[in-house]
Amino acid sequence: MxxxxxxxxxxxxxxxxxxxxxxxxxxxxxxWIGHLPGDIRIEKENFRFYFPVTTMIVFSVLITVIVSLIRRFL
CATH class of the missing domain: 1.20.5 (Single alpha-helices involved in coiled-coils or other helix-helix interfaces)
Incomplete structure (x- = not known):
C-alpha cells in the first residue's frame, strides 16, 4: 500500500x-428511484421479484459521467 x-x-x-x-x-x-418505466416488478401472493433495469442504467450513466469528469480535470 x-x-x-x-x-x-x-x-x-x-x-x-x-x-x-x-x-x-x-x-x-x-x-422515484426504483419506480422508473422499464423496471421489472412481479408481485404475487407469496412471491415478489424486483429487477430495476432502468434505474441501474441511469445510475451507471451518471457514475460514468462523474468519473470521466473527475479523470479529465484531475
Missing part, C-alpha cells in the same frame, strides 16, 4: 457520507 491508496479510501468514504446525508435529508423526494 502507498499513500495514493489511503487517499482513494478517504475519497470513497467521503462519497459514502455525502450519499448518506442526501438520502437522510431528501428521502421523501427520492421516491
Amino acid at each position: 502507498n499513500s495514493d491508496t489511503g487517499k482513494y479510501i478517504m475519497l470513497i468514504g467521503a462519497a459514502v457520507v455525502v450519499i448518506g446525508v442526501v438520502i437522510y435529508f431528501f428521502h421523501d423526494k427520492l421516491h
Whole structure:
C-alpha cells in the first residue's frame, strides 16, 4: 500500500457520507428511484421479484459521467 491508496479510501468514504446525508435529508423526494418505466416488478401472493433495469442504467450513466469528469480535470 502507498499513500495514493489511503487517499482513494478517504475519497470513497467521503462519497459514502455525502450519499448518506442526501438520502437522510431528501428521502421523501427520492421516491422515484426504483419506480422508473422499464423496471421489472412481479408481485404475487407469496412471491415478489424486483429487477430495476432502468434505474441501474441511469445510475451507471451518471457514475460514468462523474468519473470521466473527475479523470479529465484531475
